[in-house]
Structures are given as structure tokens and as C-alpha cells.
Amino acid sequence: MEKATISPKFQVVIPRSVREKLNLKPGQQVQVIPYENRIEFIPLRPPQEMRGFLAGMSTDFQRDPDRL
Template sequence: MRTVTISSKFQIVIPKEIRNSIGLHVGAKLEVLTYGSRIELVPIHPMRTLKGAFKGISTSISREEDRV
């Protein structure tokens, strides 16, 4: 487990191994979520990075005859 220290300005440094493993870069946006006493930082990815993520997915929907 990695530990970080909160600075006098309430800042932390995310360890390099973690930044590299999830692809964080300078200027990346993170959403801050709290669950009780736990804090989670979730990267926010632009919608354009999802282009092609669902390529080849079936879009057919089976419906009952009376619903067509």
C-alpha cells in the first residue's frame, strides 16, 4: 500500500507508479468522492476518448410481437 503525506496547503502527491499505471498526466481532471471517512479520486475522461469503445456491439433488440 502506498502512503502520502498532506502538505501544509492540504496537497498530496500521487506516486509515480500509480500515475503511470492509470495514465494520469499533467492537467488531468479528477472527481473527488467521499464514503464515510474514505476519499476516492476518479479520473474524468473526455467523451471523445470513448469513440469506438463499443465497436461491434450488437444493437438488435428482441421484442414481443405485440410491442413492435
């Protein structure tokens, strides 16, 4: 488990192993979400990277009768 320290300016350095595993780049934005008793950082990806990520997803499912 990695750990980080909050600086007096409330800055946090993401450990190298985590940056490399998630392929984070300098200047990349992350979404910060407080969740219960923790903080989650979610890397934001440019729309170009999102293209086609749902390809092959099955859309065959039963809808509720009031949703037709």
C-alpha cells in the same frame, strides 16, 4: 500499498507508480468522491476517449412489463 502525505495546503502528490499505472497526465482532472471513511479519485477522460467503449455490449435483456 502506496501512501501520500497531505501538505499544509491540503495538497496530495499521487505516487509515480500509481500515475504510471493509470496513465495520469499533468493538468488532468479527477473527480473526488468521499465514500464512507475514504476518499476516491476518479480520473476524468475526455469524451473523445469514451467513443466506442460500449461497442459490442449486448442489449438483449428482458424489460419489466411497465417499462415497455
